[in-house]
Amino acid sequence: MLLALLWLLRPALAAQPSAPEPIPAPLRSLEFGQLNFLHTTDAHGWLAGHLQEPSYSADWGDYVSFATHIRAKVEAQGQDLLVIDTGDRVEGNGLYDSSEPKGLYLSEILRHQHIDLLTSGNHELYKQNTSEAEFFTTVPNFRGKYLASNIDIIHPTTKDLVPLAPRYKKFTTKQQGIRIVAFGFLFDFTGNYNNTVVQPVEDTIKEDWFQEAIRDKEVDLFLVIGHVPVHSPEYQAIFKEIRGLRWDIPIQFFGGHQHIRDYAQFDAKAVGLASGRFMETIGFMSIDGLTTDTQPNAMGSSPVFKRRYIDNNLFSYHHHSGLDGESFLTEKGQNVSQLIAESRTALHLDQVYGCAPHTLWTSRVKYPSNDSIYTWLETQVIPDSLKDEWRSETPALAIVNTGAIRFDIFQGPFTQDSTFIVSPFTSGFRYIKNVPYNKAQLIMDILNKQPQVLRASQHDMGSPHTTLAPPEQLAYVEDTVADRDAAWDRRIPFRGGDFQAPLSGDAPSDKLVPGYTTKDDAGTDGDDTIHSPISFYRVPNCIQALVSANASVVPETIDLVYIEFIERYVALAAKFAQLDVDFSKESDVYMPSITFTDLILDWVKEHWKCE
Numbered sequence: 001m002l003l004a005l006l007w008l009l010r011p012a013l014a015a016q017p018s019a020p021e022p023i024p025a026p027l028r029s030l031e032f033g034q035l036n037f038l039h040t041t042d043a044h045g046w047l048a049g050h051l052q053e054p055s056y057s058a059d060w061g062d063y064v065s066f067a068t069h070i071r072a073k074v075e076a077q078g079q080d081l082l083v084i085d086t087g088d089r090v091e092g093n094g095l096y097d098s099s100e101p102k103g104l105y106l107s108e109i110l111r112h113q114h115i116d117l118l119t120s121g122n123h124e125l126y127k128q129n130t131s132e133a134e135f136f137t138t139v140p141n142f143r144g145k146y147l148a149s150n151i152d153i154i155h156p157t158t159k160d161l162v163p164l165a166p167r168y169k170k171f172t173t174k175q176q177g178i179r180i181v182a183f184g185f186l187f188d189f190t191g192n193y194n195n196t197v198v199q200p201v202e203d204t205i206k207e208d209w210f211q212e213a214i215r216d217k218e219v220d221l222f223l224v225i226g227h228v229p230v231h232s233p234e235y236q237a238i239f240k241e242i243r244g245l246r247w248d249i250p251i252q253f254f255g256g257h258q259h260i261r262d263y264a265q266f267d268a269k270a271v272g273l274a275s276g277r278f279m280e281t282i283g284f285m286s287i288d289g290l291t292t293d294t295q296p297n298a299m300g301s302s303p304v305f306k307r308r309y310i311d312n313n314l315f316s317y318h319h320h321s322g323l324d325g326e327s328f329l330t331e332k333g334q335n336v337s338q339l340i341a342e343s344r345t346a347l348h349l350d351q352v353y354g355c356a357p358h359t360l361w362t363s364r365v366k367y368p369s370n371d372s373i374y375t376w377l378e379t380q381v382i383p384d385s386l387k388d389e390w391r392s393e394t395p396a397l398a399i400v401n402t403g404a405i406r407f408d409i410f411q412g413p414f415t416q417d418s419t420f421i422v423s424p425f426t427s428g429f430r431y432i433k434n435v436p437y438n439k440a441q442l443i444m445d446i447l448n449k450q451p452q453v454l455r456a457s458q459h460d461m462g463s464p465h466t467t468l469a470p471p472e473q474l475a476y477v478e479d480t481v482a483d484r485d486a487a488w489d490r491r492i493p494f495r496g497g498d499f500q501a502p503l504s505g506d507a508p509s510d511k512l513v514p515g516y517t518t519k520d521d522a523g524t525d526g527d528d529t530i531h532s533p534i535s536f537y538r539v540p541n542c543i544q545a546l547v548s549a550n551a552s553v554v555p556e557t558i559d560l561v562y563i564e565f566i567e568r569y570v571a572l573a574a575k576f577a578q579l580d581v582d583f584s585k586e587s588d589v590y591m592p593s594i595t596f597t598d599l600i601l602d603w604v605k606e607h608w609k610c611e
């Protein structure tokens with residue numbers, strides 16, 4: 001009774017208390033259809049939303065409210081909604097990485113969304129405890145919704161190899177009885193821990209169960225969800241396999257992994273949507289003109305597909321749901337926002353360790369440059385901090401893959417949350433002693449020509465979708481330099497900051513908020529928010545820093561230090577460089593029990609004092 005009263009008296013909660021207000025901006029509306037979808041992918045723990053970026057400042061509770069309203073709205077018209085998530089829900093934010101064990105709070109928050117279908121990403125499988133948490137927690141939390149067409153796991157107690165979740169599912173939609181056969185794939189990933197088995201997609205689709213499923217005559221739509229780029233050999237293979245047998249059944253793909261907004265047009269009746277990363281984007285799709293038992297498509301015409309990339313903020317949510325600040329709130333959504341706020345407090349995610357004097361970017365500025373996060377690591381953090389007490393007399397050349405850094409650092413407070421947002425992984429350092437300096441440089445050159453060089457070898461260095469660089473680097477082959485005032489382009493509004501009024505003041509003439517300006521197979525009208533463009537620069541696979549007492553002298557030999565995650569790549573590059581080393585026997589731990597994350601955090605604490 002008292003609890004109920006307290007609940008009634010508490011302030012209405014939308015987004016997180018410290019989240020910045022969204023900025024009003026011109027919007028393109030959603031075009032609803034017979035069957036509608038909301039899609040998330042690569043959330044990587046960002047369920048609190050972006051607390052330093054107004055464009056993406058809604059949280060998972062707001063998304064729960066949004067999906068509830070959209071479901072009610074379409075169902076009132078006799079239409080259907082399916083909510084989809086295509087994996088990589090873990091690793092990349094304090095809300096996941098800061099707890100012990102990791103994910104303690106996240107899985108409880110996640111389960112409150114009514115997700116109709118979900119699947120695993122590669123990040124759910126890098127480590128044994130993460131995939132086992134999927135098996136014991138997320139799969140049961142979403143029983144009957146989680147699909148794993150090509151993933152098996154060694155059962156933690158019986159030790160049998162079993163499917164992580166059901167391979168596929170046939171169901172009918174609530175309102176119209178649309179008959180759907182759905183699959184849930186992961187790309188041809190090879191970096192998983194050995195307690196799981198990822199079967200290549202191309203082999204999986206030859207299996208009897210898949211062949212039977214696609215021969216089902218009572219189907220109106222094939223729905224393929226997966227942690228797979230929508231433009232990929234894997235999805236091409238699935239498309240061809242289904243289309244080879246079923247020339248007229250529509251196929252809807254949902255994908256992810258590359259952290260980009262993307263849309264693929266396979267043919268007139270088959271399309272795919274990818275919905276970005278880090279809870280920046282909620283993907284929307286609708287299909288009209290599906291043939292069903294009750295709605296025969298007598299003309300036999302192709303269905304009409306519409307797509308929209310929604311910026312995850314309350315301004316967009318209010319607009320698309322047709323509601324305002326008051327009417328938008330749902331009890332469930334507010335409870336989830338509250339749960340996130342409590343979890344963040346329990347994890348001390350707002351604890352400040354230092355203050356960044358200026359913003360450091362991963363891909364918005366050229367590398368190397370003063371504003372590049374990689375230049376900062378190479379010239380300051382690593383040279384100041386990398387020292388092993390047993391090797392202090394020997395110069396070291398440290399190699400770090402750029403993909404180990406996941407996000408930008410904004411000017412201002414660097415918190416417990418920022419720590420994991422920037423560097424969530426648990427990798428430490430290893431080294432090979434006494435490597436000739438020129439060989440080490442050759443190894444660097446080879447690593448930076450990967451995938452071309454390493455993949456051209458006979459060695460299995462993984463799928464074409466994995467890279468030592470951040471994943472979006474694979475999607476864009478060249479720099480995109482925003483054609484506008486660079487100073488404005490770099491302005492990201494901060495919490496309580498003064499850059500929040502682009503509809504007035506000193507903004508460039510078009511007065512738009514900088515953000516995604518997506519170009520995909522359907523054109524340039526996919527983003528809901530009309531943005532001014534932002535720049536994207538390519539970065540190398542790896543960066544290096546020479547750590548030496550006498551930095552002006554080039555040493556003859558060095559300790560070749562590298563981040564643990566890239567050992568197999570470094571070993572292969574060493575072979576190409578004709579360095580005769582057996583990494584399994586000769587490599588050792590450098591700076592025992594220090595992770596790359598610790599190194600960065602310790603540097604921040606020491607060097608970035610808050611005024």
Ligand SMILES: Nc1ccn([C@@H]2O[C@H](COP(=O)(O)O)[C@@H](O)[C@H]2O)c(=O)n1
Nearest residue numbers: 122257403404425466467468469471565
């Ligand atoms: N321990 C790890 C794990 C991953 N990476 C980097 O992330 C890339 C994969 O990220 P996605 O979000 O695209 O799945 C991977 O290719 C590495 O670059 C890492 O550095 N350390």
